[in-house]
Amino acid sequence: MELRHLRYFVAVAEEGHVTRAAERLGIQQPPLSLQIRALEREVGAQLFRRRPRGMELTAAGRAFFTDAQEILQRVDHAFASTRRTARGEQGRIAIGFTNSAPFHPFVPRVIRAFRDGFPLVALNLEESGTSELVEALRAERLDAVFVRSSAPDYSGLAVHFLMEEKMMAALPAGHRLAANSGAKPLDLAALNAEPFVLYRRLAGPGFYDAIITACRDAGFNPTVVQEAPRILSTLNLVAAGLGISIVPASLQRMQMDGVVYRRLKTVRKLVAPLSLAVRRGEPSPAVGRFVDLVRKTAKAFR
Amino acid sequence: MELRHLRYFVAVAEEGHVTRAAERLGIQQPPLSLQIRALEREVGAQLFRRRPRGMELTAAGRAFFTDAQEILQRVDHAFASTRRTARGEQGRIAIGFTNSAPFHPFVPRVIRAFRDGFPLVALNLEESGTSELVEALRAERLDAVFVRSSAPDYSGLAVHFLMEEKMMAALPAGHRLAANSGAKPLDLAALNAEPFVLYRRLAGPGFYDAIITACRDAGFNPTVVQEAPRILSTLNLVAAGLGISIVPASLQRMQMDGVVYRRLKTVRKLVAPLSLAVRRGEPSPAVGRFVDLVRKTAKAFR
DNA sequence: TAAATCCATATCTGATACATATGGCAGATG
DNA sequence: CATCTGCCATATGTATCAGATATGGATTTA
Structure with missing residues (x-):
């Protein structure tokens, strides 16, 4: 059986009349009659009861009609769905x-x-x-x-x-450099004596190495007293007073009690x-x- | 597109190899290659990426593969279901x-x-x-x-x-003829002076007419004091003492307080x-x- | 570098779907 | 009751298409 058989069958079932169904399908009545007979042979069941004035579905035909419509519908859906996927729309x-x-x-x-x-x-x-x-x-x-x-x-x-964004200093609230938040940007060198809390290198090697390199260019090796496994735990540790950190500017959207953000004077390599x-x-x-x-x-x- | 295209497509998708799929389908490799190309043209999307060693599905091909398998499955189901319906098994x-x-x-x-x-x-x-x-x-x-x-x-x-079954007399408990339930069958003529409760003629004309005819054959016109709309309300009225009734023997499965069933001597026409x-x-x-x-x-x- | 592998192209042929012509049957009509 | 009509089924011919065979092209493998 082919989809053509299903299409022919559905047309005849809906019209109840082979000649009208043939017109609808754009073929002549004898080949349609033959195709229906071939379908009935292949299915192994009589799908129509022939009457002097048209054809009517048998119980098996009614069952098949439901299935045939669904199959044809799924074929159309499959086409549309595949085209959408091919266009990247799905x-x-x-x-x-x-x-x-x-x-x-x-x-x-x-x-x-x-x-x-x-x-x-x-x-x-x-x-x-x-x-x-x-x-x-x-x-x-x-x-x-x-x-x-x-x-x-x-x-x-x-x-x-x-794109890239600037990095900022994250200081514990009450830190001597935390006053005048939002004022003049800090010199990176001003952080030379501070204990550093950094986002673990394994998780974010780019940040880590960029910070180390920028500090060295500013004339000091930062004292890393703690590495944090997550960017949030980095901020938590700063809030707890363990040290300061340097984080991407977008982190300041994360307002956390105990943390103050200060801008840094531009350092060419210190960007995220x-x-x-x-x-x-x-x-x-x-x-x-x-x-x-x-x-x-x-x-x-x- | 026809089911043949779906079958060819699924075979190639599963094998990832046109020549092997052709063997599986029982055709040669060039017509299969052509049929796949025809399908891709009709769908309007590339379903396979050609490699020097076989073909692999594109994203659109993977989407279509899912749909194609389901459609073929539904076709098989439709055949089986239609055959069952034709055989009266469904x-x-x-x-x-x-x-x-x-x-x-x-x-x-x-x-x-x-x-x-x-x-x-x-x-x-x-x-x-x-x-x-x-x-x-x-x-x-x-x-x-x-x-x-x-x-x-x-x-x-x-x-x-x-089949047919005998009719029985349904008497109120305590009725003079109710003693010795299950003993010698009653003569229908013994009911001649009794008030009758009958199942409404409109609902069960066969019973009604058969009872009237049998009583006349026994020499009396039954006095119908009440017609009941349902067979159960017939028994309810008998239990209430309004009168007696004649019901199919199978009704005695309905044991009701206040009703006693007595067999009747065989009357040729009085069967259900x-x-x-x-x-x-x-x-x-x-x-x-x-x-x-x-x-x-x-x-x-x- | 030659051979092997795999799909694509070209050409031919048999099978099949469809067209046309016509027949048969049951119901409708006069 | 005879004839006509409507509708599907059968017979025959033909164009189209699916599949076979032969061969080519590109990439990988030995």
Whole structure:
């Protein structure tokens, strides 16, 4: 049996009249009559009762009619769905981001923009450390990853730089340098005697190394008294008075009791980049559309 | 597109290799390659990415693969389901019976036997008066009807006599003729001075007329002091002492306080038949099977 | 570098779907 | 009651299409 048989059958069932159904289908009455007979032979059941004035469905024919309509409907749906997927308008993509990425207002904004523009594409969101994310990207568990730093190894991946943001000092409330919050930016060198609390290097090597390098360029080695596993625990430790930290400016959206943010005088290397990494080669249409939107939105965001 | 295209596509998708898929399908590799290309043109999307060593699905191809498998599965299901319906092993039939029919042990038994034998056939059961049932049968709201009497007009219907049962006298407890319940059968003439409570003629004309005729043959006109709309209300009125009644023997399964059943000496015309009525012509396979089972079970029941 | 593997293209042929002509049957009509 | 009408079924011919065979092109493998 072929779909042609189902289409012919449904037409005859709806018309109750072979000649009218043939007209509707654009063929002549004898081949339609033959096709119905062939279908009945193949199904192994009589689907119509022949009358002098037209045909009527048997009980088996009524059962088959229901199924046939549904099958034809599903075929049309399959076509439409496949075309949408091919155009990237439908499907599923998995997006990863580092623990600090969501605090950057760009990331939630572009995710919302994508959802609005492509409601039929399902987004899976994953948050993890940079290394885990890159590994998942390579293993095809993730399709695109927002990263905030240079990973040790981006081979096989395409990394699209989106933007960068300044870093700020995070000081315990009551700290001698915390007065006049929002006033004149601090010299990085003013932090030379301070104990440092830094986001663990393994989780965010880009931040860690950038901070170390910037301090050395300012003339001192920072005293790292504690590494924190998460960006939030970094702030918690600062609030507890264990030391100071340097974090991306977007973190100041996270107002936390006991933490005061102070701007720093511009240090060329002390910035936090935001990039999107994907696998090289041919992305799925949905991933392609996502990358396009992210890059376009990043240009408009600056 | 035809089902052939779906079958070819699924085979290639599963094998990832056109030559192997062609072998599996029993055709040569070049026509299969052409059919896949034709399908991609018709869908309007590339379903496979060609590699030097085989083909792999695109995102659109993966979406289509899911749909194609489901469609082919539904086609097989439609065939099987239609065959079952054609064999009367599946479908739905509506059975009607008069208010008194369920008390005959045969009726629930044959219904259970049918359910056991054809679990995929759904039974709708309706209870009503004989006239309503016959009307519903003619209007195709019911497919088969158990009746207990001769309806005024069975034209256009086929009535299969199943069996008959004796009638019994239903007396108020304490009645002078109620003593020695189960003893020697009563003469019908012994009831000549009694007030009669009868099941309404409109609801069960066969019973009514048979009782009137039998009494006249026994030499008296029964004094009908009350007609009851339902067989149960007939018994209720007897229990209340309004009079006596004559009911099918199967009613004695309905033990009711205040009612005593007494057998009657055999009166040729005073029996309650049980018949199955269906429309003339070609019943659906499920109805045909039901009629067959009912008739066969009735023979074994006697 | 030659051979192997795999899909794509070209050409031919048999099978099949459809057109046309006509027949048969049951119901409608005069 | 005879004739006509409406509708599906059968017979025959033909154009189209699916599949076979032969061969080519590109990439990988030995």
